[in-house]
Amino acid sequence: MSDVAQAAPEPSSGRVEEDKVLPIVVYALYLLGFTNGLTFLVGLIVAYLNRETAGPINASHYTFAIRTFWLSIWWFIIGLALFLVGLALAVLLIGIPLLIAGGTIMGAIGVFFVVRCIMGLVYLLKGEAYPRPRTWLI
Template identity: 65%
Template sequence: MSDFIQADLDPGAERHSEDKILPGVVYGLYLLGFTNGLTFFIGLIVAYVQRGSAGPVNESHYTFAIRTFWLSIAWFLVGLGLVLFGIPLSLVLIGIPMLIAGVVILSAISLWFVIRCIAGIAYLVRGEAYPRPRAWLI
């Protein structure tokens, strides 16, 4: 009986949980961004603002979301550059491989972005920190 009372008085025995709403909102804004484009940037701003005051679990999700955004922007620009450079060159058939590569990169980065958001949501729902927030893959 005394162990039960002692466990109730021990502040370390209580599991600390962080709010899951704002990281979930960031992931939701990212996914919604495919319909309008603006909410990608709103989600990024929310992640940057909240990262400094977040606990360790939410901080990993915000870092993961920020890196997801910037890595996808970098690869989007590569794919877009290949498409834009390949379009005029495809008139002489030299640009077709560049055009195809650009479209493949744009499609792959979109799929990669969605998978990373879903993976982040899965860890968030379980109340876990994202294990590798600075990783390039998932």
């Protein structure tokens, strides 16, 4: 007989650990997109491809990442349109407020995008689902 006691399996805490690698990759690709622009799309594709098969924690992060992308794109387009109209009308000096508003929106949406990615990473690294993945805010 063996004197080695077999360790009893630890009781599960009811919390299922999901692989965090792909959601981290999505957030990293989003942040890296500010240097080259292409990885925004790669991150979006990865999020779309993995959202349906992911567990509840990762699915909330994929939903959050997808919404972050689309909210940022639409607000950036609005800011860019205001900026371009303001640029065209700046010759007459009546477009300067539109120029400033468009530039402000585009800058603010860049900050918004980065903050949402960092907040997503914080919740992900704590092993938690994002609490409100469909929100317009942080």
